[in-house]
Amino acid sequence: MSRQLFKSTAIVSILTLLSRLLGFVRDMLIARLFGVDVATDAFFVAFKIPNFLRRLFTEGAFAHAFIPVLAEYQAQDDPAAVRQFLGKAAGLWAFVLLALTIVGVLAAPILIILLAPGFDWQGTRHELAVQMLQITFPYLLFIALVAFAGGILNAYQQFVVPALTPALLNISMIAAAIWLAPLLDEPVTALAWGVLMAGIAQLLLQTPALLKLGLLPRLQLDFHDAGVKRLFKRIVPAIFSVSVTQINLLLDTLIASFLTVGSVSWLYYSDRLVEFPQGLLGLALGTVILPQLAKHHAQDDPSAFSNSLDWGLRLVLLTGIPATIGLILLAEPMLATMFQYDEFTHTDVQLAGQSLKAYALGLLGFLMIKVLVPGFTARQDMSTPLRYGIIAMLVSLAGNVLALPFAHAGLALATSLGAIINALLLLIKLHQKRVYQPARGWRLFLLRVLLASTAMSASLYYLVDVEAWQDWHTSERILQLLKFIAIGMVIYATALLITGLRLRHLSVPHDKINNFLSS
Template identity: 65%
Template structure:
């Protein structure tokens, strides 16, 4: 049964925990920009970190979560505690073995992997050798963080959302500590960041284990490739790598092509992506995290009306917050980058070039978020083939656009990725509507008019009154105060316009099969 209040409360809780992590992540990135700047050494680190971070999202946040949670929910609903525990044990053992083999192979083949990720570094060059060394240090993070995501999925399926959402803060804490304490002691300071990533994986996994112990679900690692439940998870996981992680694949290709462009291009894309990930993490991942187990439970219970109503609720929430966030990132792109990163080694020119790619990535923000909400509507029903097919279409479109965008440098690459995400989201939504899996609730036209008008008022005010050049020469304190002032003004204008146009309850009440309202 879906409860409007419960969904909103859980989403707000995950969003708040994610906000804490992302704010600390900005502190981390500000520190990296200040200490290391945007030079060949940081390009090497960001290229090396791209692979474990990409694989983490591919296996852990992407494919594994969407394959594991529906099967786990089915076991919870239709099997006893002993069978549930056995399924968790065998899934954990199988996952750990696969991850160990992948990690070991990656460490051995690090130079070849860097050549594939960043061919512009040139084989045997100093930058290539440094990136290979950093990859060998940081790649074991994949093993630990994927097991962390496994533990988080078990907790989420049992209604425990806060702890898994807070866990990522340890990556930021570890990297900040490494940058401040370890970097000055090393001949190559940027190597400290890779050691911080390695340590963070261990800490994040350890942080989750006590909660599993309290639930009595701490796994005994027993490989079980022949187990029916494990086989179902593996069968769903392989195609799900494409359906839920196509954006990350496109970002990886962005890094590959950017390595062939001017020095600093990889770093400019990285900082732009980090800012887009802020609303994506708070809203997209929060809604996806909460809605997937609920959609899985409703599908298992045979309640298509509640399934559609919850999806409608998620889409409204995405547009209500995502549309103004998109325009805010576009209008305030350079002020945001200047405030957060323009210190010492990261100069005004870096702000300008990173601002171009930030605007391009921001144009696809709604697409990135909508994929996070729409894909669970398929995976909750154990339909992986459809989103896989659409993801492949979107990925091919993005790759073709990447080639066409090379004359526009790194900003063109970012725009190609954004257009691919919007295309992917559109395909998913059209399919859900055509199959009548999703039936929009009443009031959508008026809802879109109101949020469109409110976003327009906010954007016009910010555009007319903010000049990016005002931030470049200001002190760090003035930048922060000025940015907070205009963000506050934007939020006030957006909220006031919604209120004046008559919006009082932007999210619909979800009803059960019996027609009783909840929330």
Template identity: 55%
Template sequence: MSSSLPPNLSSPNPSAGDKGLLGSSVIVATMTMLSRILGLARDVVIATLFGAGSHADAFFVAFKIPNFLRRLFAEGAFNQAFVPVLAEMSAQDNKELLKETVSKVAGSLLLILTLVTVIALVAAPVLALVFAPGFSGDGNKLGLTADMLRITFPYLLLISMTGFLGSLLNHAKRFVIPALTPVLLNLSLITAALWLAPQMTVPVMALAWGVLAAGILQLALQLPFVAQLGLLVRPRLGFSNVRVKQVMKLMLPAMFGVSVAQINLLLDTVLASLLQSGSVSWLYYSDRLMELPLGVFGIAIATVILPGLSQRHATKSPQAFSDTLDWALRMVLLIGVPAAIALALLAEPLITTLFHYGAMGDRDVLFSAASLRAYALGLLFFMLIKVLAPGYFARQDMKTPVRIGIWAMASNMMFNLLLVWQFDHVGLAMATSLSALLNATLLGVGLYRQRIWRPSIGWGVFSLRVLLASMALVGVIYLTYQPVEIWLAWGLWQRAEHLTMIVIFGSFAYAIGLVFTGLRWGHLQGPK
């Protein structure tokens, strides 16, 4: 006998639905912005205390491995594979069936993650060598990486279960808590660096303990909110369950399909470990800045549109499906173009203002800025991948993104081999951007050819508005820019004051340019 689901599971949450796509995206972006700002504060602390030396390299590798897998499991698989299944089940209006499925998916996933974690703890030295082969010539550096990896790797299990719970909240259109959860990671690492590190024999080990503590806190935060949905159930094994099989079948390709960019970034780390000391850290700091607009806007838009795309596919509404994708692509263009321009033109000022303190020297700033500029070339395409991939996953088409992802990975390796010997770590960043261009192009062309996405009227005018407004932004940066030598000589407040002025006036010029060319608030509203 069927029992009715809570309103926020059987249909879109009324309060969330009233906000529309733009309103929900703003909410998620605001929460994510808070997290990213704290993330930058975290990286400022780490850069100041540990710089870009061997200990910093060791931690970044030990953190990147579970963090990379987190993106596969938590950001990739759960949202992209589980939300479409939830949409199908919600249409059946059977709460008991939903709770049973949640219980068995949770239990099955928990067992898999536990086994992976145990294996990783035992094989930590091997993993460290695989992901940082360049450390093999420095036994102390490799050993330190393995020791920290044993502490950081359980973070994968904790944050993946957090991602599982977050997928339930996202489906219920409760986007705030999942978007706010990463704040705890940043606060934990800042606390570990400032309070715990001075008390330890090897200070950098404190960062590893901070990662583990963050995983526990992030999982604990989600529990009461999932309980409000009535879905905080005891995990049970259920590999034979038809829905569990469906989720697992969708998860495996989803993990790969949405994470090609992250796989490429991980490959960058592997190759960077073979280059001069500091290369891993330079790529890390530049990647962190590139991740700010990508995480705040790209992932926020992708998170908001996936439940709607899944519901529109379940209700067989192809026009509404296309309109939702079209809106997302326009928002990416509106935000991604000026963000990429700003990162490219302000690479040195950004790195200097945020990281040029303590152990972070002038040379580290210049080398990090160079790779940031290379990553900026691909920012728009990284963002496009985030919103194009849900166009396939919402329809439970996992094969196409995987096939495209394989081509993107192969091209990334080819570009790496062509560019790394000439441009060192900058060549690795350039290769990642080029492979993102290929990935985004193939995803978009595929959706267009299948007539899943049909561009709405006005794309040409919209693109021209963005182009002209971006020229106004470039003009402001050109008029207010100071040579790198001056930025390096300035103190914190001079840097912060001048960079803030550029950001404010640049943003104002871009907004005025959009309004002057005819863009109005109504043009930004997404389909209901």
């Protein structure tokens, strides 16, 4: 079981890495070509909504409602019933999305007021943000249909195409920044057109894979189908449960619009770097584990269900702790290497570094949520993660108020606190319900990871000279950053080996993992 999980997770992680690297190229271009000013603040606010929707739908939130219902139909072993359900669900989904898209385009001025009330009414930032939101909002229609198609493919253990799809957004925006922007009176609007074109391309990419499976939905509009009713009853709580962190990030943007010009951009760039480990591990684990858990639940196999959760949590800690350390100790070097060119200054690096460190403190919480929420939604329990998500959001909101003296970095810290509390509540509840029973050997496993992390932290703290990055050119910055990342990884891996942990044990049957870790 864990061997297949590890293989699937690795595939999704590698393809996600490609998308994230392209995302960094995209952001480096934006920082270099457009800088940090009124226009970029306007774009990042307008982009928040389609980017938020992309995270909601393509990064697993929709799947939490969809895959468990689809698993019930799969368990019936009736392909005709599966195709009928998919056609009716897709038809109603497309109808709802089209209506929301029309409303969103018409209501763009109001949405910008709600999302960034600090933008002056009828001011340049407000007008630009409205214009770009009207261009990008139809992305909702395409990306939500992409999520529907990706959910089908993931349920049938087809992970490659859905994991590759996000790269098209970055490719489209890079092309728009390079070739379209110089042709427009307001160059930054080219990025908005790039987002719209990406949505169309992402949807088209799903079609061949669905045709190969014989599962390309034939749209039907049926408001009374029992399976479709169950699906749509669960969509809103499922999306909220998984995406409360993204909602908090959206609220960060809202509050940041009242702060110093550039605050929205500093938060954006720091969030982008935290997205990297979230995508490589959190997204990959959530994508792979959910269908597995739904299958175990449908087969009434609680032992396998618990083992899958245990495997996911071990992998989160094994990779998440060193990733957190790396983000904190290399915050300014990473920002300087990626973004400090032309209009993006050393001051921008320092200020974005503050919020990056604050977001990094919540990384383990962000990652654990991706593993723990499926423990509820796979059993079609939407109410518990929804309740805890609301608690976490209220904690973050209260933290935002208390942290205002720390400006944009305080907003990031409050979001991290909310994620940690959310993860702890989910973990405690799963254990109380005996849905998750920790396997043997956790104390020794944690000791090994913490010793290795301490060795890595001490080495990077001693070796890295943050101020030196200002004296280096682009190639030197890249080489130095890669060098210190490699040093950190080698020290961490070596320390794990010395303490007795072997990575191959993550891909063997779970009972052998237990025996090894308890030795």
